[in-house]
Amino acid sequence: MRKYNNISSLFWLLVGLGFAWGGIRYGFGSWREPGAGFLPIVFGMLLAVLSIFLFMISLIRDPDNQKKLFWLKGGSRTRIVLTFLSLVAYTALLKKVGFIVTTFLFVFFLMKGISGKGWGLSLVVALAFSLLGYGLFSLLLGVLLPKGTLYGSAFGYLVRV
Amino acid sequence: MDPLLGILSGFSTALTLKNLFNCLLGCFLGTLTGILPGFGPAAAVALLLPMTLYLSPSAALIMLAGIYYGAMYGGSTTSILINIPGEAASVVTCFDGYKMALQGRAGPALGIAAFGSFIAGTISVFGLMFVAPPLARFALSFTSAEYVAIIFFGLTLLCFMGSGSRLKAFMMAAVGILLGTVGADPVLSRDRFTFGFDFLMDGVGMIPVIMGLFGIGEVLSNLEEKQLSPLIAKIKNLLPSRADWAASAWPMIRGTVIGFFYGILPGGNAIISSILSYGIERRLSKHPERFGTGAIEGVAGPEACNNATATSAFIPLLTLGVPTNAVMAIMLAALMIHDVTPGPLLIAKRPDVFWGVIASMYIGNIILLALNLPLIGIWVRLLRISYAYLFSAILLFCLIGAYAINGLISDAGIMVFFGGVGFLMRKFDYEPAPLVLAYILGPLFEDNLRRSLNISGGDFGRFFTRPISLVFMLMSAALIAYPFASRIIRRRATSLPSDVSTGDG
Numbered sequence: 001m002r003k004y005n006n007i008s009s010l011f012w013l014l015v016g017l018g019f020a021w022g023g024i025r026y027g028f029g030s031w032r033e034p035g036a037g038f039l040p041i042v043f044g045m046l047l048a049v050l051s052i053f054l055f056m057i058s059l060i061r062d063p064d065n066q067k068k069l070f071w072l073k074g075g076s077r078t079r080i081v082l083t084f085l086s087l088v089a090y091t092a093l094l095k096k097v098g099f100i101v102t103t104f105l106f107v108f109f110l111m112k113g114i115s116g117k118g119w120g121l122s123l124v125v126a127l128a129f130s131l132l133g134y135g136l137f138s139l140l141l142g143v144l145l146p147k148g149t150l151y152g153s154a155f156g157y158l159v160r161v
Numbered sequence: 162m163d164p165l166l167g168i169l170s171g172f173s174t175a176l177t178l179k180n181l182f183n184c185l186l187g188c189f190l191g192t193l194t195g196i197l198p199g200f201g202p203a204a205a206v207a208l209l210l211p212m213t214l215y216l217s218p219s220a221a222l223i224m225l226a227g228i229y230y231g232a233m234y235g236g237s238t239t240s241i242l243i244n245i246p247g248e249a250a251s252v253v254t255c256f257d258g259y260k261m262a263l264q265g266r267a268g269p270a271l272g273i274a275a276f277g278s279f280i281a282g283t284i285s286v287f288g289l290m291f292v293a294p295p296l297a298r299f300a301l302s303f304t305s306a307e308y309v310a311i312i313f314f315g316l317t318l319l320c321f322m323g324s325g326s327r328l329k330a331f332m333m334a335a336v337g338i339l340l341g342t343v344g345a346d347p348v349l350s351r352d353r354f355t356f357g358f359d360f361l362m363d364g365v366g367m368i369p370v371i372m373g374l375f376g377i378g379e380v381l382s383n384l385e386e387k388q389l390s391p392l393i394a395k396i397k398n399l400l401p402s403r404a405d406w407a408a409s410a411w412p413m414i415r416g417t418v419i420g421f422f423y424g425i426l427p428g429g430n431a432i433i434s435s436i437l438s439y440g441i442e443r444r445l446s447k448h449p450e451r452f453g454t455g456a457i458e459g460v461a462g463p464e465a466c467n468n469a470t471a472t473s474a475f476i477p478l479l480t481l482g483v484p485t486n487a488v489m490a491i492m493l494a495a496l497m498i499h500d501v502t503p504g505p506l507l508i509a510k511r512p513d514v515f516w517g518v519i520a521s522m523y524i525g526n527i528i529l530l531a532l533n534l535p536l537i538g539i540w541v542r543l544l545r546i547s548y549a550y551l552f553s554a555i556l557l558f559c560l561i562g563a564y565a566i567n568g569l570i571s572d573a574g575i576m577v578f579f580g581g582v583g584f585l586m587r588k589f590d591y592e593p594a595p596l597v598l599a600y601i602l603g604p605l606f607e608d609n610l611r612r613s614l615n616i617s618g619g620d621f622g623r624f625f626t627r628p629i630s631l632v633f634m635l636m637s638a639a640l641i642a643y644p645f646a647s648r649i650i651r652r653r654a655t656s657l658p659s660d661v662s663t664g665d666g
Contacts, residue, residue, distance in 0.1 A: 008589045012332055019339045019354070026346075026353055031619030034611045036346040036353055039603075040339060047335040054328055070588055072385050079384050080584070083556070087377070087577045090560055095570050107553050114384075115549030125550070129557060142215070143565045 004070070005058035013051035020044030079114050086110065098148020099138070103130035164290050167508075171516030175524055180223050183216065184521050187224035188528045191231020196238055196540050197551065202471075203487045203594070204375040205232035208555065210368055210495055211562030218499035219514045223521040225495055226475075227528070229488055230282065233431070233471050234529050237274040237464055238540055241267060251467070253435045257452065257459030264455050268398040269405050273457055274464040275533040276401070277409065281417040281465035282526040285472035288421050290519055292473075293508070297480040300505040305609035305616070306623050310630035310637075311483055312606045316599055317637040318426065319486070325592050327644070333586075333596040340365055340596070341603020348611050360571035367494040367601060369563045369576035374593040375487075376559050377576060378583020380552050399534055405457050412442045412462030420469030425476050426485065431467035438466035472522065479503050479515060483602070487594040490601040498566075 019040045029035025071077045086109050093102045108126035111117045117125070137143040174180060190212075194205035209228050213221035236251040241258035254274065261270040303311075320330035343354045344364030355361040401409065416438040423434035442462040443452045452459050475492075477483050482504035484490040496503050501514055508515045533540075563576040583593055617623035624630045 004589050008591070012336070015336065015339070019342070022354055026351065031614060033619075034614055036349050036351045038611065039607045040342050040353065043335045043338045043342075047332060047339065050328060050332045050335065054332065057328065076385060080381050083381060083384060084577075084581055084584075087556065087560070087580065091570055091574045091577055094560075094564070094573070103557060107557065110553040110556070111549060115547075115553075117549060125553070129553065133557060133561060137561050137565065143561070144568055145561075145564075146570070 002058045005054055009051040009054040009058070013048050013055070016044045016047030016049075016051060018044070020048065083110065083114055086114075095146045096148060099145035100130045100134055101148065103133055164294060167294070167512065167516045168290055168520055170512060171518075171520030174219055174513050174517030175223060175520035180220055180517070180521065181524065183220045183224040184227045184525050185528055187227020188231040188525055188532055191228035191233075192235040192238075192529070192532055192540065193231070193543065194228070195232030195235020196543055197235075201236065201375075202229050202232035203371075203491060203597075204379050205229070205235075206488055206491045206495075207368070207371040207375045208559060208562070210372070210491065211565050213495060214498065214566060218496065218501045218511070219517040221495060221499055222492070222501075222514060222518045223525075225492060226518055226522060227525045229471065229492075230468070230522075230525055230529055231532075233468060234275065234278055234533050235540070237278070238271060238533070238537070239544070241270045241274065241460070242541065243544065251435075253439045253463040253467075254460055256439065257454070257456050260453070260455035261457065261460065266455065266457075269401040269457065270460050271537060272399040272401045272534065273405060273409050273461045275530055277413045277416070277461045277465040278468040279526050279530045280413055281420060281469040282472055282529075283523065284417050285421050285424075285469040286519060286522040286526070289472060289476055289522075292425070293476050293480050293515075293519075296476060297505045297508050300481050303481075303505070303629070304627070305613040306627050306630045307633075308481075308483070308609040309606065309613055310624055310633035311481065312602050312609070314633040314637045314640075315483060315485060316595065316602070317640050319598055320595050321640050321643075325590055329591050330595045333591055333593070334599040337596040337599025337601075338603040338606065340370070340600045342607065347604050347608045358571075360569060360575075364604075365600075366563075366566065366572050366575055368498070368566050369572045370579050370600065371491055371494065371597055372559050372563055373576040373579025373581075374583035374586070374597060376555065377580025378587060378593065380555055381580065381584040382587050383548070384552065399537065401457070408456075408458050409461035412438070412458040413465040415441060415445075416462040416464070416466035417469045420466035420471075421473045423466075424470035424473030424485070431470040431486075434470045435463035435467040438462040475518070479507055479518075480505060482507075482605070484598065487597050490598045493601055 021044075023037030023040030023042075023044055026037035026040065027035035028037050028041050086106055090102055090106045093105075097105075104126045106126075107129040108122050111122035111125050112119065134145065138145045175184065187209075190209050191202075191205055194208060195202065206225055206228050210225070213224050216224065233251075237254050237258070240251040240254040241262050244255050244259040258270045258274065261267065316334050320327055320334055341364070343361055345351065345362065346353055352362060360366075416435075419438050419441070420431070420434045423437070424431075439452075439459060439462060442458050443449045446452065446456070446458060448456075471488075474485050474489050477485050478489045478492060480503075482493070482502065484493045493503060501507070501511055559576060559580075560573050563573045564570060566572055586593055586596075613623055614621075624634050
């Protein structure tokens with residue numbers, strides 16, 4: 001655990017110092033009239049101090065003797081990384097490609113690539129999710145889903161027809 | 162308004178066909194999400210929150226309260242049937258509930274859990290009805306100093322009551338407060354930490370952050386694990402026998418009382434109260450050795466307790482505007498989205514919301530009993546659905562839900578980012594609850610702290626001279642000092658005999 005505590009405490013130390021530095025730029029004000037930077041400075045410094053504490057404590061105590069593994073034994077790390085990347089890709093493509101196509105590709109990837117289902121089943125589920133999602137959110141709840149500037153608009157048009 | 166008149170007007174709101182449907186849908190979806198192993202009430206409420214965006218404030222809160230209770234109920238089902246608590250507070254239910262299931266008594270265990278939750282929920286709603294209005298009147302005299310002290314105490318208590326490292330919990334609370342400073346400064350309206358991004362002008366979106374940390378983070382964590390164990394328990398005879406009732410009646414009542422008062426405390430959560438109830442029942446039992454081997458009292462007490470806590474947690478939220486746990490923090494976010502400000506004036510200004518929600522809790526308890534007992538077969542079958550479909554649907558729902566809040570893709574992006582953060586936090590053993598609570602309370606804390614210092618001319622003595630804030634400050638100080646004091650006492654106690662022996666030698 002020590003390694004993870006050390007890494008994370010250094011990260012939070014930087015975050016704390018970053019906020020405190022930003023706070024100084026916004027102005028501390030005075031105790032009587034605290035400025036916009038008051039809270040970021042106080043809590044940024046507090047986070048920095050607590051992070052140093054964590055770093056020191058894990059150096060001294062070393063509870064698990066570095067035995068804890070980041071990834072579970074027998075667990076699938078690629079599944080997580082790929083799922084996370086597919087989420088990033090979804091948000092990146094949604095506006096350009098449109099809801100229906102992006103959702104279809106996203107669900108197809110989750111079914112085929114992540115869960116290892118067959119081609120046919122993955123295609124059917126992906127199509128069902130994208131059409132049902134469109135029906136539920138756009139038609140029933142009135143959410144203005146992106147139609148897409150590329151193929152999405154044509155696909156969306158076909159669906160509406 | 163008189164509580165009886167209030168509740169009557171509340172029933173007129175809650176019993177409309179639309180709100181009955183909202184309550185039913187909330188209970189159904191909450192149970193559905195709560196059944197999914199790994200998904201607690203916080204994740205359930207966060208995931209389903211976007212569904213309420215298009216409802217009126219009272220209808221939204223009615224549905225959200227239903228989701229919350231439903232998730233609590235659902236969590237008990239998985240604890241009893243597959244020994245995996247659907248939510249943290251149901252961990253205690255695993256101790257005896259699962260053992261009962263292994264002995265072929267899953268039915269009575271599920272039955273007593275449902276009846277215990279129903280009875281405790283109903284009594285607590287009754288308590289809420291009478292405690293909340295006087296507390297709200299009392300809170301009208303609160304100044305910014307009291308709010309600062311209450312929020313500080315709430316955050317301190319939450320950090321101390323978590324299951325992980327207290328130091329890390331305090332760090333997460335500090336991160337939450339800092340995250341809350343992004344966007345316009347509440348006093349001077351000056352932009353902070355926006356880095357020129359328009360979507361950060363109003364701060365980092367509450368709902369995307371919550372959905373990311375709890376929902377996406379949870380899904381990613383679950384994806385790493387192997388397939389969940391299949392259902393082994395068979396269910397028959399859901400109704401507990403007369404002997405079961407006799408053994409469970411007092412534990413239920415005691416659990417309700419403990420849970421109700423514990424839920425009012427800022428930072429009080431259902432995990433600690435249900436452990437407390439289990440411990441008390443074990444101590445009071447004539448046969449404590451039966452606990453852990455399938456004692457029905459060990460299911461009835463904690464189940465009643467965690468539902469009573471869940472209900473009474475609404476008291477500080479609705480009367481003071483101060484959420485006491487992560488779920489209540491999400492509820493606060495939901496109310497704010499609907500332009501409803503919870504606090505001492507809520508009962509006077511929005512009686513439809515306040516009394517409507519309380520009335521719907523009565524109805525929700527009945528609906529949940531009806532959903533959980535006769536429909537148990539459906540929930541059991543749900544446990545067998547492949548995770549491939551479930552996680553795809555959950556991720557898609559999160560993405561569309563985050564986007565639908567303001568029609569902004571940046572919100573979905575923020576959610577994905579915090580999903581990654583939530584996953585890493587779990588890996589590095591950081592709890593998301595203190596971060597979320599501090600993040601939601603941060604702007605309220607900052608506003609009141611700065612105003613208070615303004616009034617006192619920069620004198621922090623103001624927090625220690627007003628009686629209520631003094632009490633909360635002293636309690637916070639006692640909490641912070643407790644681990645250090647107990648360590649010193651323990652060290653002295655262990656060093657004493659060695660001193661004596663040195664003297665003798």
